[in-house]
Amino acid sequence: MQIKDILLAPGNGAFFYDDQEAIRSGATQDGFIYIGAPTTPGFTSIRLPASSLSIGLVLADDTVVWGDMMNVQYSGAGGRDPLFSTNQISGLTSRVVAPRLLDIDASHFRDSCKKVFGPVEHQRLPLSVEYGVSQALLRAAAHLQCKTMAEIICAEFGLQLPTCRVPIYCQSGDAREVNVDKMILKAVDVLPHGLINSRQKFGVEGQTFLEFVKWVAARTREIGRPGYHPVLHFDLYGWIGQEIGLEPRPIADFICRVAESVPGFSLNIESPADFGSTQAQIENYAEIVSILDNRGSSARIVVDERCNTLEDIRLFAEAKAAHLVQIKTPDVGSIADTARAVLLCKANRVGAYVGGSCTETDLSAQVSVHVSVATQADMMLAKPGMGVDEAFSIVGNEQNRVFAMLSRRQARNENVG
Incomplete structure (x- = not known):
């Protein structure tokens, strides 16, 4: 037993x-x-x-x-x-x-x-x-x-042991400006989330959000170390659709406008709209993705809402209804299904982002790191909490420890061989 x-x-x-x-x-x-x-x-x-x-x-x-x-x-x-x-x-x-x-x-x-x-x-x-x-x-x-x-x-x-670190994405919570500065000073790979979850934060026709995006890019250039070039990732909680309407083309137009305002940066837009059901989300997100790709936009669409379980993730990935899928670990369920979800995204040539929630714990965050590293996800969330420092240290340090142990194991195997 x-x-x-x-x-x-x-x-x-x-x-x-x-x-x-x-x-x-x-x-x-x-x-x-x-x-x-x-x-x-x-x-x-x-x-x-x-x-x-x-x-x-x-x-x-x-x-x-x-x-x-x-x-x-x-x-x-x-x-x-x-x-x-x-x-x-x-x-x-x-x-x-x-x-x-x-x-x-x-x-x-x-x-x-x-x-x-x-x-x-x-x-x-x-x-x-x-x-x-x-x-x-x-x-x-x-x-x-x-x-x-x-x-x-x-x-x-049946995977090879990993050799590449997984980029880490930090989220700001409501303390946007202070936490953006923290992220830049710590040179995180992907930032800042932004928590754009209300009309006040998005602004009339998205103007408040657009100004924030430009500020993040300018701040990165101002205080970031030489050569630091993060991906800019913003979670909009459906507010493009709320403010501009639920037609794919105007949503894509707005996203292109945002991307053009920060030339030289890669831009991820998470949850641009909520179309009310998984099937409607798949159909409309696929159209938005197609419009952006046909225009050669640098912006990438990230799906979160209505894409919860492993089956949901399969449907979105097969339909190419996102450039990047957030695999929201507590919503997926078994951590084995998180691993399956990453591999499923890769098989369909869709980006795999091992996310989760600020409500998680140090233990769940550490396990997520091991799964992200093993499956070589495209990025993983610094979690838990909204404070940046704690989450970045928990996830970043665990990743470094994993690679230290794997390097030792590889060195011993080579010596034995």
Whole structure:
């Protein structure tokens, strides 16, 4: 018996759960809170402290390996799972998942996930459960095989050991100017997210957003070190569509205008519009992508909303309905499915961005690094939280540690050979 006991520990996410619909509908921000009534089921106020639940697998040698369950910041929006309930998830895990965990060979990661994540009463387990438990299972396999988690992913998916670091993307939260400066001084690869999630931040016909984009480019040139040239990536939470309308051509026109305002920079535009359903999103995003490509624009479209599960990602990738897919790890579920999603994007020649949420934890962020590195994703999110420094250090340092261990392993193998 490799797993002899299960531990559960309630915890905190690194940011807050927010009612996206209430914010989109014009909720007023007062300091750090929002004024008004929530509209998304489960929310008792528009902004709630993020909660999490840790699961610990007690192995035969008394080592305990952990994973963290949580949902994303905008839970219940865009087809996502509802707001995370620690009590509900704890009860389900104890009742259903724990007995399954005691009856598996934890040294085989993918097989363990398959056995543990079977349906319950013909329904899939909550994605937060899959996410947290799969983190612990990956750590268990790594411990039992005396390997890194990245090596386990490579072995189980038939991949070569990685040699290239994955670019890191930081997000600013509402402290845009200060955090942009931090990102530039730390020379992050992709910046700044921007949190353009309201009409006030986007502006009439996007003018406020456009001025912010130009400021970020100018600031990068002003205080960045010589030769520093990041990708500019902005998450618009559907506001081009909200402000300009839901016709693909005017949306593409606006994106081209933004790209032309920052010559010399690569531009990623995430979630330009929300067309209300996965199928509508695929059809309209594919048209926007086609228009931009035909014009030779340097701008790239990134999909987030309405592209949650592995099946959603497959549909978007096969339809070329984005230049880059955000694989939002808690929404995908099992971390094995995150690996599959990256490989699926690559097979369809679509960019793979291993993202996630500010509501995550240090443990989930570290596991995401191993999967990103093993599958050689195009970029990965610095997480958790919105403070830049903490997330960048957690993700960046873990990536450096992974490559240090892999380099040592390779050197020893060469010496033996």
